[in-house]
Amino acid sequence: MKKNIAILFIFFACCKSSQAQNTFRIFSPDSSLRVEINIQQEFSYTLFAGNQRLLHCPYLDLQVDGSKLLSNKPAVAKHRLIYKKDLITVPVAYRNKEIRTAYNEITIQLKKPLSVQFRLYNEGMAYRIGLNFKDSVYIQNELASFQVDPASAVWYSQIDKRAGFDKFHSSFEGIYKKQAFDSLHDSMFTYAPLTIALPGKHRLAITDANLLDYPGMFLKKSGDLLEAEFAPYPAKEEMTAGEFPQLLVTERENYIAKTSGKRMLPWRAVLVATEDIGLPANDLVYCLADPPAMKDFSWVRPGKGTDEWTTGINLFDVPFVAGINTATYKYYIDFAKRFGFTQIMLDAGWSDYKNLFKINPALNMPELIQYAKEREIGLMLWSLASTLDEQSDSALAMFQSWGIQSIMTDFMDRDDQKMVQFYERIAKACAKHKIAIMFHGAYPPKGFNRTWPNVLTHEGVMGAEFTSGATW
The missing domain is CATH 3.20.20.70 (Aldolase class I)
Incomplete structure (x- = not known):
């Protein structure tokens, strides 16, 4: 009983919300990270490590039927807080056979068929948008923005449009280069993950996770922000000529996804480390993904x-x-x-x-x-x-x-x-x-x-x- 009371006390200490129902605060289980969520004219959040601001998102949004659903003071209907501790067994071990993980989570249900869910781990944070429409929906766009200290350095792989292809065609095999954030041009366009070295010791990686039935996230420079961009759905495809033919998108729709009206969209994740080695050792993306789709994968035999x-x-x-x-x-x-x-x-x-x-x-x-x-x-x-x-x-x-x-x-x-x-x-x-x-x-x-x-x-x-x- 005492153990349960202690866990409950920690849970409420780590997940706080204001009575005004438009600002929320959530901590990582070890309290090293916190996210402050502010729902005013825009839906925004800020990620902190102690008193240091690591990243600010001035707006996140979803555009459906021509309307931005998280703008113009979206009203909150209710919110739910949970703490979860888990031991994930990895069927085909790649770094670990088991992953011990814990997170605090807040789900903010709006007075619209939408919710926004945040999770804070000791290794980083993530959020995703939940849909609760009656029927399937066409998503015109999803807006995500990331603002970091302009004195930061970034590592990214520039996507340059190839002749005959639009910019969303990429083999994802580029050379990564390091550049000061404040020297990036607005022509900068890359795929996730993008790595950031903040002034001081913190390192970040911005990416998406649990990518299913949805386009992947690209990132572009826009003023002092990094903004998400998604490939529109193919309207027409043609098979290329040559030795290795492939389907080339020649025309795209005015939406990025047609999908179920009742689902969670992919996570937008920020991995956090205090030294370079901490990012490749970070299991946040794996933890955010759906569990194995089938019970038995014991037959998989990796090798060289x-x-x-x-x-x-x-x-x-x-x-x-x-x-x-x-x-x-x-x-x-x-x-x-x-x-x-x-x-x-x-x-x-x-x-x-x-x-x-x-x-x-x-x-x-x-x-x-x-x-x-x-x-x-x-x-x-x-x-x-x-x-x-x-x-x-x-x-x-x-x-x-x-x-x-x-x-x-x-x-x-x-x-x-x-x-x-x-x-x-x-x-x-x-x-x-x-x-x-x-x-x-x-x-x-x-x-x-x-x-x-x-x-x-x-x-x-x-x-x-x-x-x-x-x-x-």
Whole structure:
């Protein structure tokens, strides 16, 4: 009983609200962070660490049917405070097998079909907007703003519009550069996460989390603010020409999402650390994501493997012609077995790019599959995203019958709502056939690997493949 009273006392001490019902204050469980929420003409909040202001949001809003629903003194109907302590078991361990977490949360229900929910962890803060409409809704825009000390430094990857593509097409593989915030131009445009070094010891990372059925968040410079921007929903798409065709958005709608009228939108999160190493070790995004979508992911087996892309599948001093053929991949299997790898990659070319059932005639797949099985080496198969989407049910069933445990898909280069739905659809289809997947040229995972642990990697860094023929 005494323990329960103590917890209740801490809870009310950490979560305070004013009687006026338009200002609220919430603390992290260890009281190192606090958020002050102010609902006046705009819905705003400020994040503090002690007496230091880390970040200010002058407005957040949601535009539906041409109206901004959180502007013009939105009236509060009620609010609810909770404290939660949790032990999260990670089905496919990536940094930890378990994550101990705790947070204070406030949900502010407005006298509109909207709520705003804030969570404060010791590792940072997050908020999200909740919808309570009768029917599905078209969201024209979501507004989010972030103001930091102009003397801060930021790390970001500039997105420069490519010829023939709009600015929302990106492989998310850019070089990150450091720049003083007050020297940023209004042409600055990047994807989340964006990292900030405040004057003093604090480091922040701004991102979104639990990205499902919604576009990802980009960030742009606007005066003294960083503002969110979202890719509008595709109205028209065309398949590009060339060796690796992909769907190009040629026209967009005047809304960013059509979605259920009763749901929580993705989180807008700010990770907080007092030293650089604290950000990559921060589990906030994982904790904010939905739990695993299926009960059993024990069949997922991460590992290390070979890839032939950077070497052009070239081999020297071998008694056969190197290339996409049975002898070459047997050599790779032997190499993997000798050096402790768990799998090899069959990259682009093992099948027709537009038809996963049309196998390269130089490959004897039954022989190769048996050879790998006898040596306990897995085969990972490359696929073009548009082809995998068209043939997913039948192709994944074929892969499962072959004993394939993981695949890679490539050339998405977008994170509008339609593309995010593709990720969900493919992750679910792969899980049905007990196949793990790696997305290449992908937007950051944003917690997706918690909901779908069979998604091993969102590969979007400027990695080893860029060293081939590089001049930098």
